[in-house]
Amino acid sequence: MKLEAIVLCAALLAAGPAAAQELKVVINPTEPDEVPPGVREDQLLWKSARDATVEGMGNILAANSELAELRAALAHVDVLEKDASAGDRAALAAIRARLEDRRAALAAAIPTGPTGGCRYTLIHLEQSMDAEPGTALANRLPQKREEARWCAETFSAANAKLAPAIASTRAALDEVVPELRKRGAARPAPAAVAKPGETPAAPVPASAPASAATSAAAR
Numbered sequence: 001m002k003l004e005a006i007v008l009c010a011a012l013l014a015a016g017p018a019a020a021q022e023l024k025v026v027i028n029p030t031e032p033d034e035v036p037p038g039v040r041e042d043q044l045l046w047k048s049a050r051d052a053t054v055e056g057m058g059n060i061l062a063a064n065s066e067l068a069e070l071r072a073a074l075a076h077v078d079v080l081e082k083d084a085s086a087g088d089r090a091a092l093a094a095i096r097a098r099l100e101d102r103r104a105a106l107a108a109a110i111p112t113g114p115t116g117g118c119r120y121t122l123i124h125l126e127q128s129m130d131a132e133p134g135t136a137l138a139n140r141l142p143q144k145r146e147e148a149r150w151c152a153e154t155f156s157a158a159n160a161k162l163a164p165a166i167a168s169t170r171a172a173l174d175e176v177v178p179e180l181r182k183r184g185a186a187r188p189a190p191a192a193v194a195k196p197g198e199t200p201a202a203p204v205p206a207s208a209p210a211s212a213a214t215s216a217a218a219r
Contacts, residue, residue: 038129049148056155059162111158118151
């Protein structure tokens with residue numbers, strides 16, 4: 001079997017139920033069951049690439065949001081470590097290791113390469129699928145098919161890694177962030193620092209017990 005046929009079969013399998021369901025052919029497809037005009041194989045390839053790309057873009061957005069929360073949590077650890085006891089330092093080191101592990105796994109799951117161009121690949125494939133034979137748009141159809149296959153395969157593989165990485169990161173943050181807030185609330189308030197030229201405020205003494213004379217006068 002030729003490599004092109006193998007890749008096309010993979011795209012059809014990735015399309016899942018789309019290969020069996022009746023798809024709506026429209027000029028500007030926007031709904032999940034809509035595809036542009038063209039031969040059936042190209043429609044399924046377009047849908048496979050579109051679905052994987054849309055899911056992938058959403059996952060990348062979610063992953064970047066989680067990475068931002070991880071950076072904030074790690075910054076919180078930095079603050080807590082400054083005046084932590086030996087026992088607290090060990091606990092904070094374990095928290096840091098867990099957060100760093102999630103950050104590395106999540107960053108590794110985000111696809112690299114020209115994935116942002118897949119949005120344009122879908123537009124170009126759509127244009128070429130129904131182009132007049134012999135025109136420049138029609139002649140570039142084989143190239144756009146290859147680009148669409150790359151998008152479908154790249155995003156499908158990335159989505160398989162991103163979804164669980166996002167879920168495990170979210171679970172870690174939901175557990176760690178409340179603990180960090182609790183530790184932060186338990187820290188002693190920092191001492192007031194006098195500005196240059198000012199005398200530090202004297203601490204307010206606790207109320208002393210009244211003397212016998214004062215007590216007698218009060219009576």
